[in-house]
Amino acid sequence: GEDVEQSLFLSVREGDSSVINCTYTDSSSTYLYWYKQEPGAGLQLLTYIFSNMDMKQDQRLTVLLNKKDKHLSLRIADTQTGDSAIYFCAESEGNSGGYQKVTFGTGTKLQVIP
Amino acid sequence: GAVVSQHPSRVICKSGTSVKIECRSLDFQATTMFWYRQFPKKSLMLMATSNEGSKATYEQGVEKDKFLINHASLTLSTLTVTSAHPEDSSFYICSAPRLGRGNNEQFFGPGTRLTVL
Numbered sequence: 001g002e003d004v005e006q007s008l009f010l011s012v013r014e015g016d017s018s019v020i021n022c023t024y025t026d027s028s029s030t031y032l033y034w035y036k037q038e039p040g041a042g043l044q045l046l047t048y049i050f051s052n053m054d055m056k057q058d059q060r061l062t063v064l065l066n067k068k069d070k071h072l073s074l075r076i077a078d079t080q081t082g083d084s085a086i087y088f089c090a091e092s093e094g095n096s097g098g099y100q101k102v103t104f105g106t107g108t109k110l111q112v113i114p
Numbered sequence: 115g116a117v118v119s120q121h122p123s124r125v126i127c128k129s130g131t132s133v134k135i136e137c138r139s140l141d142f143q144a145t146t147m148f149w150y151r152q153f154p155k156k157s158l159m160l161m162a163t164s165n166e167g168s169k170a171t172y173e174q175g176v177e178k179d180k181f182l183i184n185h186a187s188l189t190l191s192t193l194t195v196t197s198a199h200p201e202d203s204s205f206y207i208c209s210a211p212r213l214g215r216g217n218n219e220q221f222f223g224p225g226t227r228l229t230v231l
Contacts, residue, residue: 004157035222042120042207042222043158088157102148102220104158 004105006089011111018076020108022089025070029091032065033102034074037086046074046087076110084112117141118210120223127198128231134194135226137164137208143188144210148220149181152205164191198230 003025012018024032030051035043049056049063049072056063062075076083089105117140127133137147145166150158162183163171170183182194191210195202205227209220 040225040227042118042224043209044222045219048219101160101163103160106157 004089004091004103006087006105006108008106009109009111011113012079013113014079014081016079018074018079018083018110018112020074020076020087020089020110022072022074022105023070024072024089024091024103024105026091026093026103027070028093029070031092032063032072033088033090033092034061034063034072035088035090035104037088037107039085043088079110079112081112081114084110086110118208118221118223120206120208120226122226123224124227124229126229126231129199130197132194132196133198133228134192135206135208135228137191137193137210137223139189139210139212139221142210142212144191144212145188147185147191147208147210149183149191149193150207150209152207152225158207161193166191195228198228200230203228203230 005023031048033048034046036046037043047058047061047063049065060077064073086107086109088107090102092102119138121136125133147164149161151161152158160173161176164183164185166185166188172178185191205225207225209222211220
């Protein structure tokens with residue numbers, strides 16, 4: 001089955017950049033996502049990228065995709081204390097008329113030190 | 115953005131009782147909703163896909179008689195944990211993709227924390 005792996009923990013100083021990495025195994029992944037989960041809350045979609053893209057930038061967020069290595073990363077520029085949360089990488093095979101299952105990674109807990 | 119609500123946000127129940135969790139899409143219709151379970155410090159595990167007007171599709175290893183799903187309308191899906199046991203204690207999250215938007219954005223509910231004593 002599909003497998004999505006992430007490191008469990010990342011600690012950065014406020015103002016620095018954070019880079020959260022993810023690897024996946026499903027070569028037919030079409031969509032790759034980054035979600036944010038704050039303590040005790042549901043998930044918030046931060047951004048997503050199609051598998052035919054290498055990069056996507058959205059304000060402080062930059063997503064890089066290396067499809068050959070099946071590696072996805074999320075860079076948060078100028079990390080703030082409010083960015084402290086768990087970040088989930090996820091993938092799906094896309095939509096062929098129906099909604100496809102989304103497989104989530106294990107989550108990376110980002111701790112921002114003031 | 116679209117909003118998905120869940121009720122209750124927290125529930126504590128005795129072993130052997132049944133608990134119903136509601137998932138509502140507040141400002142859009144959802145023919146499909148997904149139910150996830152999240153263990154502490156673990157990822158989300160998809161339990162089942164709830165389909166309006168038809169039976170839910172369960173993932174391998176998920177007992178359909180234990181976790182009853184009813185997609186009663188285009189804005190409501192319910193998950194009933196029957197005869198709950200302490201090992202059912204978990205954080206249950208639902209999500210709904212908005213119609214016409216494919217799979218590229220699912221909206222997640224805030225989750226329901228179930229504690230079974």
